[in-house]
Amino acid sequence: MSASGVALRSRGDAARDASGDLATARGAARPGLWLGGLAAGLVWLAAAAVIALPEDRIEVGRTQELALLAALLGGLLLLAGLAAAWSGRAGERLRPLGPWLAVLGLGLIGWELLTAKFALLPLPFFASPQGLLEVYLEDWPRLGESVLRSLWLLATGYALGAAAGFVAGVALGWSRAIGYWVHPVLRLIGPLPATAWLPVAFFVFPSSGSASTFLVALAAWFPVTVLTWSGVAGVNKAYYDIARTLGASQAFLVLKVAVPAALPQVFVGLFMGLGASFSVLVVAEMLGVKAGLGWYLQWAQGWAAYGNMYAALIVMALMCSGLTTLLFKSRDRLLAWQKGTVRW
């Protein structure tokens, strides 16, 4: 009897919990206002006012355009904050960004005051926000071409290096004979920074383009090789026994057992390789290739055009984090089976 009483009570609790969940779920799905968005919108409107109203101490064009952009963003955020109830899934996605958007607006105000309005930071070394905007608006053909050239060099070099590293890693982990010959070479040459090969590469390869592709590939190759190798070598031996008793061929053991089992490690190598090849890319472009973001940085510094340099740095940061995000997404897709077992 007491047992049934407990059961009854717990059932009632469960019902109440469920209705509570329902209410909060409904509240989350149809919020009246997005307070974070409203706050961020107000900050950006304030930033627009700070940019537009006081006189610039240091005259750089584009002040009104920047103010207009800030006001536009602020207005949109205010609108999104007010219309949160009708914004659907896009609004849900935007929601967690609220605090960051507000802080970015505050940062812009501080930056604007320090540079353009009060000229507290020494000039050629620091650029004002409107200075950056001017670079983007006026030098975009050259900057855009640099981005495309860098992306192409990175894509070809990284793809070649990663593919070669993957194959080399699997071969090293699989074959004792290959391991015997390649392992010492890898040990000796692998840890050298790829940029140290710069003079040799530019001498050996017919063009500076192919030389930098090689260097970028080399930078990606080493970590991918080492981690693929350790992944393949670390595969549980019982996996092979199982597959062999079930009639698996050598090719099946490599492609369907060793490779998928090593894939988490391979991705660690791919992440490390991406970072390494990116830094080599910039150095190679600075020293040999007369194109790309590295070259643009070098050129801007040569002319003491620090505004251009900061503009290129921002583009570079966005490009790098974009590529990393892309890699994360493909890893999550390929390694969905890991969800819940391994956390990054």
Added chain:
Amino acid sequence: MVGATSRQELSAAGMALEIEGASQAFQLEGRPLPVLDDVSLTVRPGEFVALLGPSGCGKSTLLRLLAGLDAPVAGRVLGDGAPITAPDPSRVLVFQDPTLYPWRTVRANVALGLEARGLLRSHGHRIQEAIDLVGLTGFETAYPHQLSGGMSQRVALARALVNDPRLLLLDEPLGKLDSLTRLSMQAELVRLWQRSGLTALLVTHDVEEALVLAQRVIVFSPRPARITAELVVDRPYPRHRDDPHLVALRREALGLLGLAD
């Protein structure tokens, strides 16, 4: 108990085994370490034999010889009269650890043997049959990390059975399960074996498990493993642990292992 139709549905018949004077040794720090010493054993087709002995005595080594994963340093191992030299899907091994591939779903794990031999298209229907047989219907798309120990071991069993084996080599497959799951899995193993008619060899260090499951219990000495006795368990299935005949055999077996009080 054993229906003619259900027999046909799985396997043709069990495999006959002959082990003639098999010895095996491993190299350990440069010195040979004998693990099997002149073991001779004959198993009839369709028989359920348990290999009982202390942990680490070399019983698993014998199973690896029968699976074709290793070759003996002396003696011969024959399956249906032919020497066993390489692994073959007609002889499947189930380990103490389920060793499922964590990147494959239950269905893809069970499909492994068919996929490896390129039989997915012609024999694909057997996958669902094997999953149903071990009672995992509805878990086809689950990943191994979502399964309990008992469920994982069932998947390992299904992965073995889908190949239509004639010899089932069980290397302490229930060793790591909790005692309740263990009991139910023991009963299921007996049912599976009865339905399929295949030859089963079970390595265990659990006296009771050997007596409840097997028709014959081979008792091994500590390493290097040598056959010290053979107990015939002539009782009908399903067996009960408190059967006086089994209790007497249990005492005898414990005495042979040097554990009688």
